[in-house]
Amino acid sequence: MSRTIIESDANPRMKRWRKLAKEARAVKREGATLIEGIHLAESALENPKIAVDAVLLSEKTATDEALDLAEALMREKNARVYVLADRLYDELAPVEHGVGIMCEMPVPKTDALDFGSADVLYLDGIQDAGNAGTLIRTAVAAGFRTIAASPGTAQLWAPKVLRAGMGAHFGARIFEGVTPEAFRGAFKGQILAADARGGENLFTAPMATDGPVAWIMGAEGPGVSDAALAVADARRLIPIEAACESLNVGAAAAVCLFETRRRRMI
Amino acid sequence: MSRTIIESDANPRMKRWRKLAKEARAVKREGATLIEGIHLAESALENPKIAVDAVLLSEKTATDEALDLAEALMREKNARVYVLADRLYDELAPVEHGVGIMCEMPVPKTDALDFGSADVLYLDGIQDAGNAGTLIRTAVAAGFRTIAASPGTAQLWAPKVLRAGMGAHFGARIFEGVTPEAFRGAFKGQILAADARGGENLFTAPMATDGPVAWIMGAEGPGVSDAALAVADARRLIPIEAACESLNVGAAAAVCLFETRRRRMI
Incomplete structure (x- = not known):
């Protein structure tokens, strides 16, 4: 699988992800967010309405399950795969000791305010x-x-x-x-x-x-x-x-x- | 109100509280725990079944409400009052920017395993x-x-x-x-x-x-x-x-x- 390696704090993508990870306003401004962990990545993979632009893997700690999922996301969602130095990954991750996979996904567009007959x-x-x-x-x-x-x-x-x-x-x-x-x-x-x-x-x-x-x-x-x-x-x-x-x-x-x-x- | 001031990391009470704050096993072993904040301290004050052995105040950041509550706990529960250097207090507190009051209380003794007709x-x-x-x-x-x-x-x-x-x-x-x-x-x-x-x-x-x-x-x-x-x-x-x-x-x-x-x- 084709991967881009990121090892510098100053990498522009890293800067962008740092904002998405830390600032709720950045999520709104950029129309994009980060999801962490196997469960969310699998849920995104299985849902045809959810796009995934990038997969972020931790260089040393990503599990085999995470690597397989990255491969599937690349194949099914045309996601680009980035391998991050562990310290960069940990800076973005909302939990310690994760499995080493995050995804960047666009926030789904909402329609006009129409509730139909929904609760x-x-x-x-x-x-x-x-x-x-x-x-x-x-x-x-x-x-x-x-x-x-x-x-x-x-x-x-x-x-x-x-x-x-x-x-x-x-x-x-x-x-x-x-x-x-x-x-x-x-x-x-x-x-x-x-x-x-x-x-x-x-x-x-x-x-x-x-x-x-x-x-x-x-x-x-x-x-x-x-x-x-x-x-x-x-x-x-x-x-x-x-x-x-x-x-x-x-x-x-x-x-x-x-x-x-x-x-x-x- | 009579207060004891604690400013040393090595103070034996501080050591005890540190264990109660950080180790769930210490709570069991010592039969004592710490509660933080106005709401829990007030709930303890109002409940005749709950004893309070000590009130811990943060030296600089304790609010007037916290000081009044300490006074009431000393009066009603015979609690001793300790004033802790802020860095010591912060080390024990489970939240940042609290109101500056904690209490040490004994864990209530449980009776024999008898549920009566309770749910x-x-x-x-x-x-x-x-x-x-x-x-x-x-x-x-x-x-x-x-x-x-x-x-x-x-x-x-x-x-x-x-x-x-x-x-x-x-x-x-x-x-x-x-x-x-x-x-x-x-x-x-x-x-x-x-x-x-x-x-x-x-x-x-x-x-x-x-x-x-x-x-x-x-x-x-x-x-x-x-x-x-x-x-x-x-x-x-x-x-x-x-x-x-x-x-x-x-x-x-x-x-x-x-x-x-x-x-x-x-």
């Missing part, structure tokens, strides 16, 4: 990358394969979010920078806000499952913003024990989204 | 500290206030687990080092294993909610161990979309535990 998860100011990725994973698993995110939410295609998403991004339609008002304008169904401060009991209140449902989840601490609450049709409260103040946003989303899924199945 | 979450080989803490938080919120953990699970009173638990530990009874066989021997109710590989649909299968229910959650990747599956009365599968391989263990637990809670409420 939607709306992320309202979720700044933590790990939480954002886990939320996308949970949403796709629950059948909420369209994600919309407020301008204050983390860049959803940033490497850390992709890592926590475990490949779920590739099965989702993702709209970023969507204000609550724009969301309300484009979504034709019931919008529910998960609100620890009040609202009807999630388990006993009605849910309009004959049409699309959207859930709004806010950040831990502040919760759903006033602007997002203003566009919700109703608030729902997860009935938790008094001994506990609140749920982690990932757990709360799992409970709400799967309650919608349960009602559709029953 | 139980059994953690089967959950090694990740963040996951373990989030699971305890979710369990307490769902009314599963008794936690049992296999010998291969993280030390549940380690500082990182406490941090992710957000105070839920203080509202829970926690039994560690419980083998699946010992758990089966002591628990008088239905034991369900959440298993992504098979089992009946969580939402449509029966659940014996007239008696206590226990959920077994396994680690991501390996899932529930054979030894734990062997003591379960049944396996349950969360019906997820084919586009997604699996749920994060925290999300899976939220769905299972709150499904039990929902059935009890309805």
Whole structure:
């Protein structure tokens, strides 16, 4: 397989990857991102909608599995393969002791804001990358394969979010920078806000499952913003024990989204 | 308020705290742990069952809120107050830019293995500290206030687990080092294993909610161990979309535990 070796800090590609690895804004500006590890690389390989421009291998620590995958990505996706000195690779990798494969991929273009009849998860100011990725994973698993995110939410295609998403991004339609008002304008169904401060009991209140449902989840601490609450049709409260103040946003989303899924199945 | 100032790396208390901060085994051996931040310190203060032996303040960066809390802990819990040079404090703290308060507390003694009629979450080989803490938080919120953990699970009173638990530990009874066989021997109710590989649909299968229910959650990747599956009365599968391989263990637990809670409420 034809490979380019990179050993210099000052290599222009290395500079570009460093930005993509460290700056979420660079991901937006360049329209490209990095994914790390076997699982994400395999998910990208298997998905015809995902392009892979480059494969980055660590010179000494890339495993045989990583090398085979690089070969397949070169063949199937026309990816170029680069071998990086280990210290350069480690600088880019979000984890220590990885298997030595990363890919540069273009961020998929999003269509115009059209939700059709899809259920939607709306992320309202979720700044933590790990939480954002886990939320996308949970949403796709629950059948909420369209994600919309407020301008204050983390860049959803940033490497850390992709890592926590475990490949779920590739099965989702993702709209970023969507204000609550724009969301309300484009979504034709019931919008529910998960609100620890009040609202009807999630388990006993009605849910309009004959049409699309959207859930709004806010950040831990502040919760759903006033602007997002203003566009919700109703608030729902997860009935938790008094001994506990609140749920982690990932757990709360799992409970709400799967309650919608349960009602559709029953 | 009477305070002892600690400025030397070699101070014997500092050595002890360093071990508690870094080594989960030290938490077990010493029967003591460290909690960091306003929220955990307040939760400890408010809970009559939790003792606090020492308050650690950072010399320059402790906030007024932290100082007030230290005063209250000294008064209500007879805690000794230590002021640490900032570099020593930072060495112990699990987060950067904290508010400058930590507490040393004894790990609460557990009773003999007796679950009574309580619902139980059994953690089967959950090694990740963040996951373990989030699971305890979710369990307490769902009314599963008794936690049992296999010998291969993280030390549940380690500082990182406490941090992710957000105070839920203080509202829970926690039994560690419980083998699946010992758990089966002591628990008088239905034991369900959440298993992504098979089992009946969580939402449509029966659940014996007239008696206590226990959920077994396994680690991501390996899932529930054979030894734990062997003591379960049944396996349950969360019906997820084919586009997604699996749920994060925290999300899976939220769905299972709150499904039990929902059935009890309805």
